[in-house]
Amino acid sequence: MPAAAPAPPGPYGFLGPEGSFAHAAALALTGEPDALVGCASVAEAVDAVRAGTVTGAVVPLENSVEGSVPATLDELAELAPLAGGPPLVIAAECYLPVVFDLLVRPGTRPEAIGTVATHPHAAAQVRRYLLTRLPAATLIPVGSTAAGARAVAEGSYDAAVAPAAAGRRYGLDSLATDIADRPGAVTRFVLLCPAVPPAPPTGADRTTLVVYPRDDHAGALLEILSEFASRGVNLTRIESRPTKDQLGRYSFSIDCEGHVADSRVGDALAALHRICAEVRYLGSYPRSDGRAGPVPDGRTDAAFAEAAGWLARIRGTGTG
Template sequence: MNIGVLGPKGSYSEKAAKQWLAGRNNENDHSLEYFDDIQDVFSSLSSDSVDIGVVPLENSIEGSVGVSLDMLLEKDVAVIGETVVTIEHCLLSRGKKEDIKIILSHPQGLAQCRQFLKEHFEGVELRTTGSTSHAAKLATEFPEMAAIASKEAARMYGLDILIPNVQDRRQNHTRFFVIVPSEKKEHIESIIHANSEEHEYKTSIIVYLDRDRPGALYEILAEFAQKSINLTRIESRPSKEALGDYVFYIDFEGYINDANIKGAIYNIESKVGMLKMLGSYPKFIPGPTSN
């Protein structure tokens, strides 16, 4: 199967895909395809050019990746897995630190290193790129250019690690979703054995209230509380229909076929304008390959 990730080679999305695949019986039956941006990964699923996509969802320093949230709402995809990657940004270049005039990285990469850049490279031009690995590839062109990217990207493109661990917080992690076209979900899960009874599960949904009234969100959250369902994440995102109009992204523990969750979803559907089920998937468990 083909797996679409944000490229080029050496990206954290590539690392996430390999980490998710690690230990699977058919790990070697998959190939990676690299795309210029996150939208292209989603589009590749729609056009059947790839079978699976791996996209960044949220970062422990900078929060959610807005484009991924928007695409999850707009595209007909299902979530079949998650993985969490430890982010270790390095300053990479083929020149010397004192000669750097331009620093490149993905917007999230620059934001996660904001204080470092202010303290050590005040006045240096910052440029955004489609990914951290794209920044590393561009930094090979001139010694006055540097990139904020991974040590894997340094090896991939022959760059020196001028300064390691430049993120503003030592604990820096990004959560990735593994997504597939909705109509192929059961088939792909059967191949990768995603529905093993041995797993603990999480479920993700998107809710649009569709009417502004006192207590509307409370009514939704009460359904989870009354059935002792543990919410692991809730986030609002503009609906893009009107100012102050939002959709809500909700993650919680458990599998969609669990009786208490089925009951909660049934009750919530009658209280909202839209409920999109993204899917139930094995909960990420940290291991040696995630460090």
């Protein structure tokens, strides 16, 4: 795994409270167990960064089963954040396996469970289990899995779907373990910070951006994709999100292989800047999985430099 850039000094917000998957991700990304501040929602964590009350925030971005987390995508895509403050970038990422337990207060029996609290993303991953094992229970959405566990410990609900760490933290028993409908799920968490120059490329990097097409015309998405394809830049994620200013208008949230310092990636971003209404650069950072895709012939930094020299000779002397 490539080494991430050193995290700035804390404190750091995370989607909490303690015992959540985001808490575990925050520990992994920052190494600062005593400088972590639990936040009730992604929006609250992001607002804390923009307000300067925390240095950065660790929030979920996507899950291997349920896909991206809309709250995080929308906070990053806002051209004019409702809460004000500076634009944010992704400074680092980590992948975290997510295993869900059914947590209850000691002595609770399955037939006594009338309410189950959890985060909506977790609920979607255990949907079939709950329908089969607890068909009469009411599902209660809460801000995080750990918040559900804490609420059970406080007596607000009968059970929670949460990590085993949350059960240990709040004195709950695991009535059932590893209850996901599809075992082996992984969630990608990111560390958000105010915009700073990116760390140098490692050779196994990812760049994230949000692209706003200039207008609604045939082939707008194809134009965007062509700028990446023609430069040999592989996309690892692309999805549309409503711009929220007009029905039918969408932006595109994109992850691509490579670093903004790579010639092919920088050239693609510059081309998008020319043809799109807005391009929000959201950071270049080491990939948590350490993967580095192949760079096609003619798209390396050396090839770009050679081509630029060739063009300069033509412009200066008339011959290449």
